[in-house]
Amino acid sequence: MQSLKDKILSEGTIVGTDILKVDSFLNHQIDPQLMDAIGKEFAGAFSDLAITKVLTIESSGIAPALTTAFHLGVPLVFAKKTISKNLDNDTFAATVHSFTKGTDYIVRVSKKYLTSDDNVLIIDDFLAKGCALDGLVDIVNASGASVAGAGIVIEKGFQKGGSRIRLKGIRVHSLAIIQEMSEIDHRIIFSDKE
Numbered sequence: 001m002q003s004l005k006d007k008i009l010s011e012g013t014i015v016g017t018d019i020l021k022v023d024s025f026l027n028h029q030i031d032p033q034l035m036d037a038i039g040k041e042f043a044g045a046f047s048d049l050a051i052t053k054v055l056t057i058e059s060s061g062i063a064p065a066l067t068t069a070f071h072l073g074v075p076l077v078f079a080k081k082t083i084s085k086n087l088d089n090d091t092f093a094a095t096v097h098s099f100t101k102g103t104d105y106i107v108r109v110s111k112k113y114l115t116s117d118d119n120v121l122i123i124d125d126f127l128a129k130g131c132a133l134d135g136l137v138d139i140v141n142a143s144g145a146s147v148a149g150a151g152i153v154i155e156k157g158f159q160k161g162g163s164r165i166r167l168k169g170i171r172v173h174s175l176a177i178i179q180e181m182s183e184i185d186h187r188i189i190f191s192d193k194e
Contacts (some may be wrong), residue, residue, distance in 0.1 A: 001041055001175040005190055007034060008176060014183040018159065026153065027060035027125055038175060039067025042123060042151040045173045049148040051121045053077055053114065055140065057096065057107055057132055064153050065123035077114065079107035079139060092142045096135035099128045109139050116144030127152040127174065130161030149173065157191050
């Protein structure tokens with residue numbers, strides 16, 4: 001998706017060897033026009049699969065997942081990272097390691113919102129090592145629903161999570177795959193392959 005790649009090149013900041021900050025448009029401040037275009041792109045890419053739900057993890061995945069769900073005309077469900085009084089006790093749960101924060105979370109989805117009748121599209125902002133995606137796939141599998149595929153806004157191809165997930169037979173559609181990046185000369189090289 002060229003508009004996304006252009007935004008990454010103009011506003012993204014590389015930290016160290018493996019962190020890309022895109023908080024000016026994706027996961028702190030959100031560019032609503034870009035988010036709408038992202039949702040349209042994902043909806044189009046998965047339009048042949050009769051999606052019934054979109055699933056993500058709070059919080060950075062919510063914006064692209066919401067616009068995707070809107071364009072597909074289906075509900076969005078997001079896995080919660082914290083237990084609260086308004087979360088049902090009867091949940092599907094999975095442990096997810098956050099690459100960025102370096103910690104593990106237990107994420108939960110109420111059993112009311114995923115059933116064996118669902119065909120679920122997973123959406124997330126980043127794919128690095130694939131831990132978040134693994135956790136969401138585990139939740140979908142526990143519910144008896146089907147995983148239709150995964151839409152990823154930015155995949156860090158050099159961290160191999162996408163390759164590993166694809167080898168499991170899951171259809172992954174990434175809008176921008178970074179093959180290489182360097183903080184020293186602010187170099188970002190995109191892969192031309194899916």
